[in-house]
Amino acid sequence: MGLLVDGKWTDRWYDTKETGGKFERAESQWRDWITVDGEPGPGRSRGFKAEPGRYHLYVSLACPWAHRTLIFRVLKKLEGVISVSVVHHFMGKDGWTFRKEDGATGDTLYGLDFLHQIYTKADPAYSGRVTVPVLWDKKSETIVNNESSEIIRMLNSAFDEWGDGSLDFYPEELRDEIETVNALVYPQINNGVYRAGFATTQKAYEEAFAELFSALDALEDRLSRQRYLAGDRITEADWRLFTTLARFDPVYVGHFKCNLRRIADYPNLSNYLRDLFQVPGVAATVDMLHIKSHYYGSHDTINPTRIIPVGPELDYSAPHDRRRFG
Numbered sequence: 001m002g003l004l005v006d007g008k009w010t011d012r013w014y015d016t017k018e019t020g021g022k023f024e025r026a027e028s029q030w031r032d033w034i035t036v037d038g039e040p041g042p043g044r045s046r047g048f049k050a051e052p053g054r055y056h057l058y059v060s061l062a063c064p065w066a067h068r069t070l071i072f073r074v075l076k077k078l079e080g081v082i083s084v085s086v087v088h089h090f091m092g093k094d095g096w097t098f099r100k101e102d103g104a105t106g107d108t109l110y111g112l113d114f115l116h117q118i119y120t121k122a123d124p125a126y127s128g129r130v131t132v133p134v135l136w137d138k139k140s141e142t143i144v145n146n147e148s149s150e151i152i153r154m155l156n157s158a159f160d161e162w163g164d165g166s167l168d169f170y171p172e173e174l175r176d177e178i179e180t181v182n183a184l185v186y187p188q189i190n191n192g193v194y195r196a197g198f199a200t201t202q203k204a205y206e207e208a209f210a211e212l213f214s215a216l217d218a219l220e221d222r223l224s225r226q227r228y229l230a231g232d233r234i235t236e237a238d239w240r241l242f243t244t245l246a247r248f249d250p251v252y253v254g255h256f257k258c259n260l261r262r263i264a265d266y267p268n269l270s271n272y273l274r275d276l277f278q279v280p281g282v283a284a285t286v287d288m289l290h291i292k293s294h295y296y297g298s299h300d301t302i303n304p305t306r307i308i309p310v311g312p313e314l315d316y317s318a319p320h321d322r323r324r325f326g
């Protein structure tokens with residue numbers, strides 16, 4: 001685990017000393033937009049035009065943030081439009097690597113060894129974390145964006161000429177509701193599990209833990225009344241929650257000590273998780289080998305033996321009861 005400082009790779013774990021043991025996620029730094037007409041996104045100067053074959057995603061199958069982008073790519077039928085490289089699941093002193101093993105593809109564009117070389121290819125003086133997902137422009141050989149919440153918005157609408165334009169996960173009329181849900185799910189659940197797991201004081205851990213389970217309880221209640229988070233259709237809010245839920249029982253309960261309840265103990269959340277998993281195309285994006293190997297294998301401050309638990313037994317393909325909402 002490390003980061004780039006003025007373009008130089010430096011092996012360093014997250015610093016929680018300054019923040020009273022709290023894990024604070026750094027803001028993603030590449031924030032440009034791909035648009036239908038190639039005009040820059042709001043407040044941006046660089047424009048990127050949607051074109052088939054021009055863009056590439058660097059992802060980890062372990063990472064919940066990258067997983068969102070893979071789900072959008074599949075559901076929007078963009079597999080032939082946007083290419084993908086999958087990093088190896090182990091993130092050690094070199095950060096994410098392109099070791100080709102266990103289904104990792106290597107760097108299919110340049111044959112590089114490390115993801116940090118992609119960041120310095122885009123900016124030789126870059127300082128910051130080297131994270132997935134990365135949305136790469138093959139034409140100008142640069143990073144367009146490395147913030148998953150923005151990448152999924154682009155995949156949702158910019159490539160409709162070549163993908164499935166009939167599917168909209170961010171419909172105008174549900175945007176307020178989606179934003180309201182996201183404002184709970186991101187800090188308390190998606191990032192909440194990391195805030196619990198990477199905390200280095202009891203207090204910081206307990207704060208994150210309490211917020212996490214109060215948010216899960218609230219969603220359990222919401223999902224007792226409606227099939228999906230924003231009502232009767234699947235939206236972005238559901239896919240953003242899904243990638244955390246799918247990792248919860250196999251990883252976050254044990255590895256990140258999020259163990260008040262399992263998702264399996266919540267009747268609505270567990271049925272809802274299976275409902276989303278069974279949407280055609282989604283199951284193939286969930287890779288338990290990468291997920292479990294990455295977390296248990298890479299975070300040696302949390303799990304120094306790197307032993308990967310064998311359980312729990314999981315079957316996200318089992319029947320669910322969500323059709324009761326029609």
Ligand SMILES: N[C@@H](CCC(=O)N[C@@H](CS)C(=O)NCC(=O)O)C(=O)O
Pocket residue numbers: 001002028062063064065066095129130131132133146147148149
């Ligand atoms: N806000 C970013 C977060 C991405 C992120 O933190 N990804 C993790 C993997 S799950 C990563 O690459 N971490 C490497 C690091 O922090 O050095 C997003 O949503 O895209």
